[in-house]
Amino acid sequence: GAVVSQHPSRVICKSGTSVKIECRSLDFQATTMFWYRQFPKQSLMLMATSNEGSKATYEQGVEKDKFLINHASLTLSTLTVTSAHPEDSSFYICSAPGHRDTGELFFGEGSRLTVL
């Protein structure tokens, strides 16, 4: 199946700094990628849809200035958590539809962000 890779898998940063998380589709092109956030013992919450060549579409309640998304190429989307605070600590997961329109999403391994 298609492979989606995230980097870094774990990051610890100080409050007030910015952190960038990369999501790559390794063997297929993805014009769309999805960024999810998962709180402990809770569901994956869709944050935004990343669109190659255009602005990301954010879900209601997600601060677009806080969570900057850039879909730089057909294989790379980045999520930057700006001026991070401890409440931003979470597990961030990206996903992309596969190269065949099967309706299946392929997920990255996730990135654990801890803000001190």
Added chain:
Amino acid sequence: AQSVSQHNHHVILSEAASLELGCNYSYGGTVNLFWYVQYPGQHLQLLLKYFSGDPLVKGIKGFEAEFIKSKFSFNLRKPSVQWSDTAEYFCAVKNTGGGNKLTFGTGTQLKVEL
């Protein structure tokens, strides 16, 4: 807005026991339904999906799920679980008019004991 409910948050079973995990969704239109599984330390991966046709769908590793439209349900089943089925299971729904956006349930942590 659509939502997905998974009623069992933690399930502990002995090997060879039968499994059924509940999933209900709220959306009045046409939906596609999915079960994803996340084994410890691994990516989320697709277990099975329903788009149309036979409401009983079979997935990998002996899992199956039945779509009951009148009950808005898509329960996951396996007749005999194995220790290697220990994982977290997520039900997800996509409304057919909503692109590829999935709405996930809260997940069920399954532990299978030897």
